[in-house]
Amino acid sequence: MFRVAVVRFPGSNCDFDSLNSARRAGTEAYFVWHRDTSLEQADAVILPGGFSYGDYLRSGAIARFSPVMPAVQRFAEAGGPVLGICNGFQVLCEAGMLPGALMRNSRLTFVSRPVDLKVEQTDTAFTNGYERGAILRMPVAHGDGRFVADEATIRKLEGEERVVVRYVAPDGSTCIETPNGSINDIAGISNDAGNVVGLMPHPDRASDAAIGNTDGLAFFTSVLDWSSANARTR
Amino acid sequence: MTYRVHVRVVPRAGLLDPQGQAVEHALSALGFREAANVRIGRAIELDVTAQSAEDAKARARVMCDKLLANPVTEDYMLEVEG
Numbered sequence: 001m002f003r004v005a006v007v008r009f010p011g012s013n014c015d016f017d018s019l020n021s022a023r024r025a026g027t028e029a030y031f032v033w034h035r036d037t038s039l040e041q042a043d044a045v046i047l048p049g050g051f052s053y054g055d056y057l058r059s060g061a062i063a064r065f066s067p068v069m070p071a072v073q074r075f076a077e078a079g080g081p082v083l084g085i086c087n088g089f090q091v092l093c094e095a096g097m098l099p100g101a102l103m104r105n106s107r108l109t110f111v112s113r114p115v116d117l118k119v120e121q122t123d124t125a126f127t128n129g130y131e132r133g134a135i136l137r138m139p140v141a142h143g144d145g146r147f148v149a150d151e152a153t154i155r156k157l158e159g160e161e162r163v164v165v166r167y168v169a170p171d172g173s174t175c176i177e178t179p180n181g182s183i184n185d186i187a188g189i190s191n192d193a194g195n196v197v198g199l200m201p202h203p204d205r206a207s208d209a210a211i212g213n214t215d216g217l218a219f220f221t222s223v224l225d226w227s228s229a230n231a232r233t234r
Numbered sequence: 235m236t237y238r239v240h241v242r243v244v245p246r247a248g249l250l251d252p253q254g255q256a257v258e259h260a261l262s263a264l265g266f267r268e269a270a271n272v273r274i275g276r277a278i279e280l281d282v283t284a285q286s287a288e289d290a291k292a293r294a295r296v297m298c299d300k301l302l303a304n305p306v307t308e309d310y311m312l313e314v315e316g
Contacts, residue, residue: 058304065301094304101306103245108252148249148307181250 002147005042007072009063009091013178014049017204018085022046025206025220036067036230044125044190044223045072045083047088049141049145049202059102059144060090069095079230082196082224086142089188089198097199098189099157100149102121104183105142112141115201117165117166117187118172119161125226130219133195136165136215138206145180146198147189154183195226237282237290238315243303246276278302287314 004022008015008031015031020030022044032039034052041043047146052063069091076082076097084092090100105111119127119134130136149157157163165188169180178185180200188199203216244249251273258272280297284290292312303310 057302061301061304076253093306102247103307104252106250106252108256146250150306181252199305 001028002043002227003041004044004046004223005028005032005039006033006046006048006136007032008048008202009034009050009053009087010050011054012048012050012087014085014087014202014204016196017202018046018048021104021204021207021217021220023158025217026173027224032068033171034063036149037067038073039068039075042075042080043227044070044083047072047077047082047091048204049088049187052087052091055144056092060087060092060094063087063091063101064094067081071116071191073097076191079195081226083126084196084198085202086140086200087193090144091210097196098191098203099153101148101181102142102144102200103146103148104132104144105146108142109205110141111145111179112139113179114138115140115215116170116172117159117169117201118173119164120166121161121164121190124164124196124197124222126197126219126222128226129222133172135168135170136206137170137213138200138216138233140179142180142200145182146226147180147182147186147200149183157186157189158184160192162190162192164190164197165201173195195230235285236283237287237292239280239290239294240313240315241278241280241294241298241302242275243278243298243308244273244310245311246307249273249307275308283290287316290314
């Protein structure tokens with residue numbers, strides 16, 4: 001069975017949402033503690049949302065040096081799929097596994113509400129189950145979600161089509177104001193191989209029909225198809 | 235020897251600093267029209283055991299590059315006491 005490791009840091013609070021979403025997608029999902037140094041034969045890894053280490057210093061700055069992170073880094077370098085959601089995205093940026101950084105929201109408020117997203121890139125481990133251009137609705141809940149990077153990095157991300165999801169208006173047009181002031185309305189990006197994806201919105205909170213939204217479920221099912229398609233190269 | 239090291243971390247010039255802007259507006263509202271270009275960062279103080287002040291500074295620089303400042307978004311300044 002396909003094994004998904006959900007890494008728990010002190011202060012993770014979407015660990016169960018990620019675990020349950022991965023299980024609903026038909027995988028065998030389990031927790032890995034941040035002090036562990038093994039991913040226990042994982043086929044995919046999720047870094048969940050929350051406030052690891054109380055967001056001390058900077059969001060994700062301390063979690064990035066957890067004992068488990070070298071294993072996560074090796075796993076990603078070998079082509080293993082890694083998804084960072086919200087705080088998990090911040091950890092991936094701090095670790096240098098994705099470019100850029102997440103800074104304080106431009107309006108200084110913690111934003112917790114549903115947002116609309118456009119799927120810009122489907123050739124990734126976590127979005128291949130979507131149609132390109134699909135409009136999704138899922139919640140954001142963050143204070144530090146403003147994606148920034150230097151101009152050259154932004155040009156590279158856009159040029160290589162590594163912006164995975166972008167904040168849009170409900171009809172898919174450019175939104176008047178993003179929740180956080182991100183450059184180019186960027187909500188999520190991938191590495192160049194497409195196996196590492198990070199985003200601020202929460203697909204893990206939008207993957208259960210019981211709460212009225214399954215727009216995010218394909219993030220968790222996509223990885224099954226990606227892994228079987230990439231099995232030979234891995 | 236132990237040296238007291240003062241680290242100042244500030245958002246890189248050119249990057250939006252909404253906290254700085256909000257404080258600048260507040261200062262202006264209080265009548266401090268002479269205040270401009272407010273930037274808000276953080277101050278970190280630590281003791282560093284080293285052979286010399288220069289060594290202490292060099293070690294603190296490595297700490298900044300690795301953890302204390304984010305190379306993508308922040309600049310830092312170091313001062314060593316004594």
